[in-house]
Amino acid sequence: MKPYEKLLLQNKAWSEEMNETDNTFFQRLAQQQKPKFLWIGCSDSRVPANQITGTEPGEIFVHRNIANMVVHTDLNMLSVLQYAVEVLKVEHIIVCGHYGCGGVAAALTNNNLGLINKWLRNIKEVYKMYKDEIDAIENPSEKANKLVEYNVIEQCQDLIKTSIIQKSWNQRKAPHVYGWVYGLNNGLVSELVKIEPDFENINPIFRYDKDQLG
Secondary structure (H helix, E strand, O other), X not given: OOHHHHHHHHHHHHHHHHHHHOOOHHHHHHHOOOOOEEEEEEOOOOOOHHHHHOOOOOOEEEEEEOOOOOOOOOHHXXXXXXXXXXXXXXXXXXXEEEOOOHXXXXXXXXXXXXXXXXXXXXXXXXXXXXXXXXXXXXXXXHHHHHHHHHHHHHHHHHHHOOHXXXXXXXXXXXXXXXXXXXXXXXXXXXXEEEEOOOHHHOOHHHOOOHHHHO
């Protein structure tokens, strides 16, 4: 049996199991989605949002990329963010990184990796901000894991700099923003930062005029 064929069989078994447990599950799921959460996570196959949080399909709207980045020129991420905030009206956004992140580790090197160099540059900018703190750590793995944490914190900051978030804060006092980090070795999540929908939490230079936000 080829690997992809195994996936198809597993899908069939899962569908049958879900129908046996709740024969209206797929009918309800097909009608609409009303997730309360947007998850911005890493593309790493070991960090699946639903399994980590014990949630069912339909409960979390998910965007994933290398090293869970919020890049202000990434139209893919911004489109997901706008849809989640303005249409789905999510109440919470979680930026979740993970220890042992290959993208973050690569950003600490001087290796020329081709196209991904442009993406990793954003992580290198975070390293530059916290260079003294990170370089004080001798162990390479611990050094990379510290950058993982700082990276999550800075991506949360980049989220609240967007007009999408600020407009929503101005109009409905939501969503809340959380920075999490996931441990591959124990399956547990730790909260690094929690940002309430308050303009005082945004650096003044990045605050948009509330009257112009609408």
